[in-house]
Amino acid sequence: MVVTVGTCLLVAFGSTAAETNKSDPMTLKEAFKNDFLVGAAINLDQIYGRDSKGVPIIETQFNSISPENVLKWEVVHPKPDKFDFAASDAYVNFGERNHMAIIGHTLIWHSQTPAWVFEDVNGKPLDRQSLLNRMSNHIFTVVGRYKGRIKGWDVVNEALAEDGTLRESNWKKIIGDDFVEKAFEFAQAADPNAELYYNDFALENEAKRNGAIALIKKLQKQGVKITGVGLQGHYLLTEPGLKQVDETISTIAALGVKVMITELDVNVLPSPARAFLGADVSQRYEARAGLNPYTNGLPDSVQQQLARRYAGLFSIFLKHRGDISRVTFWGVSDGDSWLNDWPVRGRTSYPLLFDRNHAPKPAFHAVIESAVDTQASTSSGGELVEKAGAHKN
Numbered sequence: 083m084v085v086t087v088g089t090c091l092l093v094a095f096g097s098t099a100a101e102t103n104k105s106d107p108m109t110l111k112e113a114f115k116n117d118f119l120v121g122a123a124i125n126l127d128q129i130y131g132r133d134s135k136g137v138p139i140i141e142t143q144f145n146s147i148s149p150e151n152v153l154k155w156e157v158v159h160p161k162p163d164k165f166d167f168a169a170s171d172a173y174v175n176f177g178e179r180n181h182m183a184i185i186g187h188t189l190i191w192h193s194q195t196p197a198w199v200f201e202d203v204n205g206k207p208l209d210r211q212s213l214l215n216r217m218s219n220h221i222f223t224v225v226g227r228y229k230g231r232i233k234g235w236d237v238v239n240e241a242l243a244e245d246g247t248l249r250e251s252n253w254k255k256i257i258g259d260d261f262v263e264k265a266f267e268f269a270q271a272a273d274p275n276a277e278l279y280y281n282d283f284a285l286e287n288e289a290k291r292n293g294a295i296a297l298i299k300k301l302q303k304q305g306v307k308i309t310g311v312g313l314q315g316h317y318l319l320t321e322p323g324l325k326q327v328d329e330t331i332s333t334i335a336a337l338g339v340k341v342m343i344t345e346l347d348v349n350v351l352p353s354p355a356r357a358f359l360g361a362d363v364s365q366r367y368e369a370r371a372g373l374n375p376y377t378n379g380l381p382d383s384v385q386q387q388l389a390r391r392y393a394g395l396f397s398i399f400l401k402h403r404g405d406i407s408r409v410t411f412w413g414v415s416d417g418d419s420w421l422n423d424w425p426v427r428g429r430t431s432y433p434l435l436f437d438r439n440h441a442p443k444p445a446f447h448a449v450i451e452s453a454v455d456t457q458a459s460t461s462s463g464g465e466l467v468e469k470a471g472a473h474k475n
């Protein structure tokens with residue numbers, strides 16, 4: 083089959099289960115135009131146009147972008163009296179040039195935040211009021227700069243521990259549990275029209291999800307604006323089960339907030355420890371035999387497994403298309419992915435829809451096909467049904 087990607091025509095590899103019944107060249111953003119935005123996290127080379135193969139894919143396939151790193155505190159506010167907006171300005175300009183929904187990631191996170199943020203001039207822990215002042219200054223400066231241009235912000239990122247309690251971060255230790263609502267209040271004041279999100283990983287796990295639900299309800303009860311919840315979607319080939327993903331979207335949407343899949347990828351590599359879900363950047367493991375099995379390419383059987391996994395996930399996203407406003411992939415091509423370096427450094431990972439040569443993978447076709455199938459089913463008056471066997475993946 084032939085698929086239009088970027089400015090060139092690519093002939094996809096042999097006929098596979100995931101490639102059947104597709105006659106029309108179609109892009110991701112066209113395929114889901116009646117369902118949700120489709121985004122990609124973009125890196126510095128893409129922001130500055132140096133990635134000559136990646137940029138045309140971003141411009142052609144996606145209608146939303148997220149900054150993989152350039153709006154994190156350590157990049158944009160490296161020193162107490164120094165903000166650096168060079169890369170983030172270029173990022174926002176990229177999105178505006180391409181008429182995309184531009185996402186801000188992230189304002190308050192325990193990671194990628196310099197140590198000085200939590201210390202006074204003598205290197206001693208800051209007091210609550212001084213840290214609140216620092217948080218307020220950061221949020222007003224960063225959100226204020228892009229007021230009316232950035233559509234929505236991951237205001238607070240990964241505040242929850244795996245048991246659903248608030249993580250013992252410096253934000254919590256110094257300010258207290260209300261650091262979350264304070265961050266949302268500052269963000270709302272800085273740009274009253276921006277969408278404001280809580281973003282986290284592994285909310286498919288019940289204990290953590292319950293913690294998120296309690297957190298969102300607390301904000302709502304206090305009258306604090308929260309527009310949506312980002313499920314990061316750093317998934318494995320078999321976990322979480324589609325039923326878990328389905329239930330998670332339903333329960334979060336029932337709170338009356340938008341649901342977004344904000345950092346989607348599927349890790350096909352072996353887990354160094356008992357299969358774990360998530361994206362805790364502090365979790366690291368040494369390389370050892372067997373952990374990097376596909377250095378010469380992904381075997382077709384795994385390629386097909388990945389395609390089926392993506393098809394299953396998108397069948398769930400489409401089922402919830404009334405509640406899901408955006409699905410964003412965490413990167414463009416396999417070579418870009420953070421999963422080449424986490425949780426084991428230097429692996430060859432295959433988590434995305436485009437391969438290292440920027441060609442669409444069977445998973446790309448499977449995702450497009452899920453949209454085509456849904457349109458066909460809806461327009462023929464049929465119920466949206468999940469693909470046979472989808473729950474097995």
Ligand code: G3I
Nearest residue numbers: 150151154193194239283314345361362363412419420424
């Ligand atoms: O920019 C420096 C560069 O100057 C230096 O030479 C190089 C040497 O290692 O490091 C570069 O910074 C790296 C940065 O990515 C840009 O490539 C950092 O070391 C590295 O830690 C950082 O990793 C990012 C990670 O967040 C931590 O910020 C990943 O790219 C990014 O994909 C990942 O994204 C997070 C989300 O923000 C939140 N959810 C989980 C997700 C995956 O971890």
